[in-house]
Amino acid sequence: MADPQFEQMTASSLPARRRPPPTWRELHLGGDAVAERLQIDRWATMPPHEKMAKWASLNAMALRLARSGIRMRHPDASEAEARWRLAELLHGREIAEAILGSLDAVDR
Numbered sequence: 001m002a003d004p005q006f007e008q009m010t011a012s013s014l015p016a017r018r019r020p021p022p023t024w025r026e027l028h029l030g031g032d033a034v035a036e037r038l039q040i041d042r043w044a045t046m047p048p049h050e051k052m053a054k055w056a057s058l059n060a061m062a063l064r065l066a067r068s069g070i071r072m073r074h075p076d077a078s079e080a081e082a083r084w085r086l087a088e089l090l091h092g093r094e095i096a097e098a099i100l101g102s103l104d105a106v107d108r
Helices: 004-008 033-045 048-073 079-091 093-100
Strands: none
Touching (some): 079 093
């Protein structure tokens, strides 16, 4: 049985460390309902291989943007340092250090 107090909690009332990611509706408040329906219908009818291609394309674009942001913030960083910073951005410092060593040990 669900806890009634928990059921009344909203995502914004949870502590930041326990807050779930925003829902589609929370990200698109005030969006056009017709456009939303068209997008959902398109995804629903899209063959799996097209969905995978679209996700791969969006993922590649997000990685390019992340790398570009790292280069803008750290223009003098070596390729190894930029790779370390990308790993930290994607996976957190602990995992970046476990895989690539500390940032201080990276060839700058």
